[in-house]
Amino acid sequence: MEFDCAIIGGGPAGLNAALVLGRARRKTILFDNHKPRNAITRVSHGFLTRDGVSPSQFRELAAEELTQYPSIQKEEREIDSISQDGAGFRLVSLSGRALYARKIILATGLIESLPKIDGLANCYGTSIFNCPYCDGWELRDKPLVLLSETSQAYRMAMLLYNWSQDLIVCTNGQDVLTLKQQAALREKGLLVESQPVDFLLADKGRLAAVRFADGSMIRRNGGFVTPVLSQNRPFADILGCKRNENNDMITDAFGRTSVRGVYAAGDTATAAPSQLIIAAAAGSRAAIGVNEDLSEETFA
Structure with missing residues (x-):
């Protein structure tokens, strides 16, 4: 045929x-x-x-x-x-x-391949997304986390700043931000955390907090990730x-x-x-x- x-x-x-x-x-x-x-x-x-x-x-x-x-x-x-x-x-x-x-x-x-972070799969598509143009409006002005192990971390952080300025950028132990980029983010009041993420705490896919390798936690209501x-x-x-x-x-x-x-x-x-x-x-x-x-x- x-x-x-x-x-x-x-x-x-x-x-x-x-x-x-x-x-x-x-x-x-x-x-x-x-x-x-x-x-x-x-x-x-x-x-x-x-x-x-x-x-x-x-x-x-x-x-x-x-x-x-x-x-x-x-x-x-x-x-x-x-x-x-x-x-x-x-x-x-x-x-x-x-x-x-x-x-x-x-x-x-x-x-797409997501970072190997416990709890991420449960939140993905419910409170953690990959496209701010698709889901940024729904998360506007909320405390957010950006999970990124790629070179897209800085670009994504700049974009997300337009939707929420209460943002922590987590590189999960990866060296993907230059010192200049880190300084630029901190100058805008954004937090930068390079240590590994231990776990994402959530309730039925709704992100509540991010726990780091040293045991510290920060409360978040949602976020974004840069998949490969x-x-x-x-x-x-x-x-x-x-x-x-x-x-x-x-x-x-x-x-x-x-x-x-x-x-x-x-x-x-x-x-x-x-x-x-x-x-x-x-x-x-x-x-x-x-x-x-x-x-x-x-x-x-």
Whole structure:
């Protein structure tokens, strides 16, 4: 079976790409393994007319809208391999089913690794989050903690200062802040704690306090963390898509990668900022790129 486009990933980027291609009357198949990175998130913000929607509700509404277009086929299965086959691509699912597509949109998203701190997993998605644009408003002016073992610690602290100036920056024993950065944070009245975090005290996911290795504690009502992000699937690298110095995929304004016929959208292409509305917009651009390229090939 041959499709105009196969979309790998059923998040906001993949769903919106399918919608645009369906409306363009392109025979499209969308693969979704139902393992979204934001599954733990209760509500999402920053998407006009959908502010406060849960990720699961967003996906359900989107899937329902796609059923209006007969050219869109949605498969709840996972792709195991992709290889170039002539002018198109051969995709094989975990079940062994093979199909062909002229174009591919990679929208598989990212996976995240959190710092190894006892109690963090219980708070994540309830009172500790990773995106201030998504959840900063709900935590405004509260006593917060930033947990970061990465070079993003200083940048995130500067952002969070806009939502709450009662902030302690914890690097969990990692040397990720320069002396100049530490001085700048303290000058703004922010606390900097470099010793390891022993435990996060919480009640049903609601953060109450942070306990450090020396036994000291500080009360907090919520906070943010900077997870380490990596590609969910290796398809882009297997196909030979080039990346920049930040490990983001090199794409043009319409999601075209360095490999002809391969497009990328959402977090798969670039890790930040990670929001529903940005990912959906990227999916739309990639779909337009696919449709325009298919149209040009028809008249070539």
